Amino acid sequence: MLSAIFIGICMSKKDRKAEERAGKRKKDSDKEQKRLLSMGVTELVKEGDICFDAGNIRDAIKIYQIAIKQMSSKLPNSASSNRDQYTKSPINEVKSKLFIAYITRANELKNKNMLSEAKAIEKQAMASIHSPLCLDVTGMGLFLKLSTPEDVFKSYNDFYTNKKREQQSLDLTPLERILAEILIKHNCWEKVGILNDDILIKRDAPVAKSAVLFMNSGDWDAALESMKSISRSSPFAHIRLFCKAMSAFYKDNDKEMLKAISMIPKESMFIKITDTLKYGVSDNRLNTKSNLAINKSSLAIKKCLWRGSFDIYDKLENIITNAKKENYNDYLQKNIVEFATLLMPEHTDSVIQFILETLCQLHSNNEHHFLKMADKLLKKKGKIFRLKRDAIFTVEIFLSGLEYFQYLEEEFTTLEEQKMAKSMVIYHIAATIFANRAYSVVAKIIKKEPRYATLLGITSKDGDVATLQMIAFGVKIDPNNSSLYDLALKIPALSNECKKVIETISLAKCEAFPDDPEPLLQIASLYHAKNAYRKAESALQKALELAPHDSRVLDLHVISLLISADKSAAKKKFNLSFQDVEKAKRFNSKQCAILIAEKSIFYKIAENSQANPNEIEEQFSLFSLSEKLKCYALLMADMEYRLMLGKFESLPSSYRKSNKVSKNKAESPNSLANDPYSVVALMFKDNLKRLEELTSWDILNLLLPLPNEWIRLFNRIDLFTYFDLNSNKLILKRLEDRDLLTLIEKIDDYRAFNRFIEELDNRIKAANKGKVDRKKNSSNKSLNLNIENSKSDNKTIENSKPDSKTIENSKLDSKILEFYKVTLKNISQTYRISDRVIYNEYSELISNLDPETEKILKDASIRLSKKTTGRFKDALETFRFDILLHPPMMPHNLFDDYYDDEYYDDDDSEGDDFDPFSSKRGFNPFAQLDELADDFDLSAIPSFVLKMVQKDLKKLLNTPDGREIRKSLDEAIVELEELVDKLNLRSKSDKELNETKKKILKERDYKMKIMMINVCYKEEAMKKFSKEAKILFII
């Protein structure tokens, strides 16, 4: 009851307010009416014109009406009024204005789709004039458009006669253009007879009449041709232009069409058509005239001019809206089918399948209904769709992928296509295994389901071998599937079984691509790795025949010959070594020129057990200072390597004198002829004194690692240790900022890091103190720190002495240097400080960066990430250091979710395999101890013996002689950390790690490395290993 009263009160309040508003409006209106009535005619007309021009048509009509009323009341009698209606008089002028205002208002209503209201206004307009003769030309134009064809010609004839009498020069062509369009539209050519003979339209009417026949039949060229005689001033001229536009439209001559359209008057009835013609002119002039379908205006005209799917976007919108809401109902199905039919009526099924596959991206929660809809739409092919979808999007890649093989015949018509598809599915499976490092899971699946092994040509129980065998099987089915070959080379293979399969795959590639030298180079490298030099030589010979000028072929050939020369020298068959060197020279390899020179001298020294300084000087005379220094360093590296192998009996004593060399500065090379190592070392030192002659690029070149292929000649690729960066501080100082950063990126040896950090620190301090005027110009910002770019940039420097200005211009933003410094520091100390400290350092460093510096740092961060492992690696890779603060996430493994519960057996250690150990750095100090690996047992060594050994080894590691061993042990630490990553062992529980540890120690290669680290390097390893690595590898 109370509420009813309350509503009543509210309502009455509302009504009262509305009443108040209406009353106010009426009051205002009355006031306005009074104001208008008080105005004179001239003022009223002026006010009406203002309203009309401002687009306030309703007010204009009202004002003109008042003006006419006032004027009529002042007229003396009706007779004069009747006479005045045919002449130009003030009242007729206002009537004309009122008529135009009415028609304008009617058009406004038509545009609002208020057609009946518009019609009523038009009637009012016609009633407002007693005769059209009172109208001006504009008004008459509107009048003609509203009149029936029966009246229009008579009205115009009268108007023409009347107006020409008043003003001979008046241009009535616009009106005659309207008549011309009425003639064409209503085909009432006989009405032309009513017109006076001097009316222009009468003259051209017969020509236009004959042209209309062609126009109606769609022969626009003929119509244009027949209207040739129509002049530009003719009322039919714009119709001729329309014919021209239509003709150009069908000839795809947009330029001509647009030109003709631009000359057609805007008020012409053809404008609607010509505006539509413009839709055909779009940015994309192929099939995609999408704006035709997107814009729904003038649809009827568009459908006349084009044949196509105008409602395709409606269907698309329906599909997208329903799919997003996961409404997999009949309506969505209907729209999918209609969309497919509109798009490709001959291949509807394929389009439907494509749409469904695309909808898979939605990862629907309503999967059941989605698949049900797919079954309905695809009918028999529904099963294939499901299998493909599962093979691609779900964990069932193996099972669904293999089951999908059965349906290949239905999907692909020819045998060739079926083979291609099968090998592609195999590639997909193998690539997913590789990406997830899921070799052990593969081994488990095969063990559990041997039929899969048969289906994929797998015989091995080891996961990595099985994966490679799967690839080999795919290659057998489709030898031209190059992706499979590339994948096979990515899978690291240390076991002989793996190498054998890779060899089979590489040989298949040689056969499949007989004109490509690349597979031959790959196979040559494989043969080199297994010391099958004759086979490698044969492969290289074939590659050389295929690509005699390919630098990769030439370089590898030279290396192959020098490996052979080394082997001969080791057997003291120096004549054979020299023969190989001569052969190598013939290849004119630029990159290997210093290598050949070095080997040439090395064999002479080894043959004579002494070094002749003059001979060495002469051999290297053609080289630049930097090349000479590299040759000397290579020579020393060569001698050290052979001594380690114990191959050259004549050298050990002299090698031991190397320390003496650095101490006894007075000694000259000639006095040490019988001490070859010292001779070379002294010559090297002499040349090193000219360091200031070298450019930054020269120094960078000296310190950068050697090409990977050279590893088989020196068993090392780093030469920087010979330049003793700690003593020769000038070396790094001479480097430009960007070259220093390039060097930092390329050298992975922890021993160099401290010196790098020190150098970076000096530069940052210098920058901050303002000692050096750093020019932060834009060229510095865009610097690419890649070695390749650095090379090209320095081409100009290479042949010129460095000047301070050049170096100055290469200074980098101190933020960049700081970033490298902090990163290097954290890479070498990751396991000593907390992640929060690292995060804090970076958050300060990378805040408020300008976009260009940020990009430089992001790129650098990715490159530097390769030097480290674990979460710090992830942070660098993603340039997101906040991830260091979050609890570690479990690594995503496509196979884990599915197979762990069903197959994983903690006690089952048989048949497990581990990711092969990467040996990219190559030098392995344990290579000669391989045979010990099987029997080596740390616990079997008495503790006092072990302590003694460790004490001696510690001493050895601190001597120059121990530097190679230390280096190799550091590399082993990095490689073992990589193994932790590869096996996805980060953040795993101690129990899991200890289980895995047992399995790792069963692997011969790993066992040896772990033992050696524990014996020789345990203290250092404890500092450098991550938490997981400590559990796994410290005994």
Next chain:
Amino acid sequence: MLKSFLTLDLPIDASDQDIRKRYLELVKKFTPEQYPVEFQKITSAYESVKNQRNRVKSRLFSALRDVEFDNTLKELADSVKFEKRKIGLRELLRAIEE
């Protein structure tokens, strides 16, 4: 793949030869100097379907592409084909009245 066939205005079972022939026709018409955008579209469409291997791969793994499904479907709709109709004046005038 569908989009490529629509761009080249070819049926999806067109042969290598048909595809090559159509490609040459189109690049002759849409030269890179005059129509760089069209030329690029034609070339990229041709590259994706020019040989059997690409077509098989596309049919197998088209769903693998990591794309927004609505954009992919819109691209298809954008490729819809419109052909000019031969039309007379009378029909056009009737269409104006509609």
